[in-house]
Amino acid sequence: MKDSQLIYGIRAVMEAINADQPINKVFIQKGLKGELMKELESTVRKNGISASYVPIEKLNRLTRNNHQGAIAQISPVQFQDFEKMVEQIMETEKMPLFLLLDQVSDVRNFGAIIRTAECSGVHGIIVPKNGGAPITDDTVKTSAGAAFNVPIAKVDHLKDAIFYLQASGVSITAATEKTDNEIYDVDFKKPSAIIMGSEEKGINPSTLSVVDNQAKLPLMGNIGSLNVSVACGIFLYEVVRQRR
Known part of the structure; x- marks a missing residue:
């Protein structure tokens, strides 16, 4: 350091x-x-x-x-005020896209996610103040500098952020294997937010209970899960595919 x-x-x-x-x-x-x-x-x-x-x-x-x-x-990156960030994005974007990270703890995974988020048109990233990976030089390096281009806000409680987004007209989809619904069944052609969980525990069950949709990726091999940054990329580019 x-x-x-x-x-x-x-x-x-x-x-x-x-x-x-x-x-x-x-x-x-x-x-x-x-x-x-x-x-x-x-x-x-x-x-x-x-x-x-x-x-x-x-x-x-x-x-x-x-x-x-x-x-x-x-942090090498200045964080945004959550409510101001959401308000500005909702006012200026026709089809807002938010990404919430529920305690993703690896700084390089965090950096890779930020890079993919920037490339796929995410307008704002929301992370909890405690429990998640910090933004370090390694995060910025792995993000290829995207950490300076995508607004990032920290919140005390992710559930409160979800309630605020829902009240603002944003549909919340959680990436989780604990569902029968696949990502391809979710309509992303509206203001949307995607939640990705931690590498070890996934999304907190209490958070899952308040989202609008739960969706999983079909896994065709013997491995039971994908790296969170890879899974996040697939989810975000399904949004891109639907909106093109």
């Missing part, structure tokens, strides 16, 4: 959070006490930022500078 991607020092990290810097994660030294540390922890929680408590050796490996027990990792 490059030093240019890091902010170190308790006050500096708090100032970055309060200035709405695009922070992926805060690393906090285990066992560190004090009023200033309590204030940092409160600021992190209040802003819904992911935090990890790590030994001092981890912080020392991240930077040789005086970190005071706190380091923030900065």
